Amino acid sequence: MDHPHYYHSHDLARFPDIGKNRPELAQKFFDWYGAVFAEGALSAREKSLIALAVAHAVQCPYCIDAYSKDALEKGSDLDQMTEAIHVAAAIRGGASLVHGVQMRNHVDKVGM
Numbered sequence: 001m002d003h004p005h006y007y008h009s010h011d012l013a014r015f016p017d018i019g020k021n022r023p024e025l026a027q028k029f030f031d032w033y034g035a036v037f038a039e040g041a042l043s044a045r046e047k048s049l050i051a052l053a054v055a056h057a058v059q060c061p062y063c064i065d066a067y068s069k070d071a072l073e074k075g076s077d078l079d080q081m082t083e084a085i086h087v088a089a090a091i092r093g094g095a096s097l098v099h100g101v102q103m104r105n106h107v108d109k110v111g112m
Contacts, residue, residue, distance in 0.1 A: 003022050005061070007061045008093045009061075009062075009065060010060070011066055012066060015062070016030075017043075028037065037051075043047045044074055045074040045075050045076060047073045048067055048070045048074045048076065049071055049076055049080060049081065050086050051063065051067045051070070051071075052064070052068060052070075052071050052081055052082070052083040052085065053084040053085055053087055053088035054088065056085045056089070057088040057089075057091065057092050066086045087110070
């Protein structure tokens with residue numbers, strides 16, 4: 001049983017409910033989403049690993065649950081999944097650090 005908090009794992013199954021009031025908009029999203037994850041230049045397994053990494057970068061617990069399961073089902077192993085998360089963390093950390101250049105530019109501009 002979930003503890004009382006904002007995220008409830010059972011809500012993931014309710015994702016289609018977003019279309020209740022504007023089904024035509026939800027359908028456009030779900031059609032596009034399905035097309036994005038179809039086999040293409042990247043395999044479905046590769047796309048699942050990317051989705052898992054992005055899920056961690058944007059910190060979406062629903063996506064982490066969904067793509068942890070999906071990556072396993074598509075043949076990824078825990079080492080590959082862990083590496084994918086480290087890639088996301090490195091990019092996120094680097095993105096924070098590179099903004100230090102912005103800070104330095106500002107400090108130079110104000111002459112301190």
